[in-house]
Amino acid sequence: MAGRGPAPKPSGQRRRNNKPPVDAELPASGFEGDFPPLPASYRADGKSLRFGADARRWYDAWGRSPMACRFVATDWARLGMLARVVDAFYRTPKPTLLAEIRLQEALFGGSPLDRRRAGFVIAPVEPERDAQVLALAAYRTELGV
Numbered sequence: 001m002a003g004r005g006p007a008p009k010p011s012g013q014r015r016r017n018n019k020p021p022v023d024a025e026l027p028a029s030g031f032e033g034d035f036p037p038l039p040a041s042y043r044a045d046g047k048s049l050r051f052g053a054d055a056r057r058w059y060d061a062w063g064r065s066p067m068a069c070r071f072v073a074t075d076w077a078r079l080g081m082l083a084r085v086v087d088a089f090y091r092t093p094k095p096t097l098l099a100e101i102r103l104q105e106a107l108f109g110g111s112p113l114d115r116r117r118a119g120f121v122i123a124p125v126e127p128e129r130d131a132q133v134l135a136l137a138a139y140r141t142e143l144g145v
Contacts, residue, residue, distance in 0.1 A: 024070070026115075028125040029133065031068035036076045042084055055087035066122050067109040079108070 008014075038059050041050045051059075062068060062079055071079070082104045089097040102110075109115040115122070 023119050023121045026066035026069055026120050026122050028066060028123045030064045030066050031071075032064075035063040035068060035071075036080065038080065038083055042087075044084065044088070049087070051083065051087050052090050054090040055083050058086050059083045062108070067115070067120065070120075075108070078104075 038051050038056060041048050043049070059079065082101065085097055085100055085104075089101060105111075106114045109118050109120055
């Protein structure tokens with residue numbers, strides 16, 4: 001069975017009693033501030049390419065995610081570089097590109113397990129706020145944004 005080492009000993013048998021990481025609560029509504037936009041184009045293989053709609057949606061999803069509340073300038077720069085890999089994957093899907101995207105997204109807290117390892121907890125969603133988010137998502141889908 002794959003895993004990250006042997007199972008931990010019961011707390012009474014451990015030699016070191018390190019304190020568990022403190023959970024940082026992230027808002028379920030996600031990041032509501034301004035974040036750096038993707039540039040109109042980028043250079044790859046000596047060509048000037050424009051970001052496709054899929055890569056822009058991916059970047060926007062990360063920009064509005066709860067994890068974005070913790071991003072600093074270097075995180076945004078790295079996410080912008082990763083957007084180029086995402087755009088390349090949407091143009092020509094390759095397993096190597098997908099593997100790199102998955103690895104980088106894990107470092108940003110892309111899955112529940114990744115967030116747990118980083119000590120992030122997403123706050124419970126308020127029902128009325130959830131309805132607003134769903135209504136906004138439906139409206140944006142109608143507009144094709």
